[in-house]
Amino acid sequence: MAWEYYLVVMLVYLGTDLLAVWGLNLEFGVAGVANLAYIVVVAAGAYTYAVLTLGPSSNLGGFQQYIGGFTLPWPLALLAGAAAGAVVGTIIGITGLKRLRQDYQAVAMLVVSLMVATVVSADVGLFNGSAGLALIPNPFSTLDPETARWAYVGLVAVCCVLGFFVLRRFTTGPLGRTLRAVRDDDVAASAMGKDVIRLRLLVQAVGGGMGGLSGALLAGFIGGWSPSAWVYIETLAFLSCVIVGGIGSDRGATLGTVIVAVLLLQGVQFLPQFPSSPGLSEDLGWIVLATATIVFIWLRPQGVLPERRPRYLGKAVSPPPG
């Protein structure tokens, strides 16, 4: 059934997008690190999952080259993907520690994203260069195709539920309030004895881990992964979900993912196709997404479901300017 297949693809994409958007919202919305290199942690997870499950690169006549090449069971490979995301996220986070203006920090991260993509595309020995990796094993390939598809949806759902519980540990309670304090005024927070550097790196690791898991799940489902899947503007897609939904709000990020990733980007696919320009709907998708981002920053910077400000003595704390 075509529609059933479409539904499965949508659900898997929604799940992996949710994990990534939650991770980015933790970094950007809750902790205030504008990580424009976020897609790199997703790629790290995907490549790690791929090389740990593909087996030696001499397989199938060695038509693709890559480092490593193991045949680990898929749960271990998924965990390793998340771990790789956490490590790469922490390394990227180190670039963000310097007390630069926030917009400079964002550009430094953007450049990190471009640089990693250039190196991975150019170095064929690493992950098969710009052609990318193919035939990444699906965890449920032994089952019949239809059951395997729904089993994958189940796996993604389980990961999302686990991911959400991990996320809530960091966005709520004392730790959540501390992170928001660091975001709003890091000098004041460190004056109160909070270790700003440790907290920022912690968030980068957790956010990176969620991104890595998202990438690993995506690679296992699609079966392929190449640099064209993680160009820097993909980060903007996640960021757009966060901004539309509500910066710093978990419910907002969730709603934003549904609105942007599902309604907007899928809606564009249903527009009439012009045979003269086959790539038009994809181009239009980016135009719609970027426009939505600007419109929200202009008209409703707090998003559809804004972050709840804490109340003390019955009075809401005023949001920071801007």
Added chain:
Amino acid sequence: MQLFIEAIGFGIATGAVIALGAVGFSVQFGISNILNIAYGSLMTLAAYVGLVLINHGVNAWVALGLGAIAIGVASVVYHRLLLAPLVRRGTRAIAMVIVTVSAGIILQYVIVAIAGPDSQSYGQQSGKTFRVLGLILSAGQVAIIVLTAVLMFGLHLLLTRTTLGKAMRATSSNRTLARSCGIATDRISDVAWFVSGTLCGAAGVALAITTVSFDFSLGSLFLIPMIAAAVLGGIGQPYGAMVGGLVVGVSSELAAAYSNPNYKEVVAFAILIIMLLVRPRGLFGAAWSTRRLMEG
């Protein structure tokens, strides 16, 4: 040795184009304090405006002038209609970057949607080459280097010899103080965005003239080298950006000549990241520019 000299020659030609763009970027940033990532897409737009003009039989150098002015105007409109209102609403710097990245993406994909994803060419490569001090340069490259030198000298005269230039420098170093001295800073802002757009447009058309073919990614490929050059020279400082452009151009071409050519862009990336992390005020930066780069 031959390889070295050739790389230097190419580096100077590339560096001239980067310097043009970087100076424009720097002038605009100095005055408006906005990191305009859409600059690369404006450059792409310039190349396509030039293409349309040349296809209508306009001479390449006239097309360069017209393209430059068109982008200058587009740049003013873009600032007036999108960025300035957002700044007035108190949008934070980080959100402004996201806006300019988004604006750049919109412009780039509108160009793709209209002009198509195929590569384009101005289709006129003069075969004539020049030998200057052992460097071999094509006629187009020599013309671009001369053009850059002329435009840079013109900008120098504008900034140092005219009242307008003085007002621009005053606005750049302290906007509030400049306004209280009676300088119409909003109008100066318009002028800065126009000058910046003009240089951006000139760089875009010049780039399209010297390369064999180009596509919609032209500007985004050159954006980072231009920002690297601007930061290297100390952001907001046009003279630094000129030197920065040459340094970035020559070092990228040397890296391409002596290692994997695919790593050419990585040099500019690395320069930018190292400069931002180690010496964000630039090589010859003054203390005030450091303060601006830190938070607040």
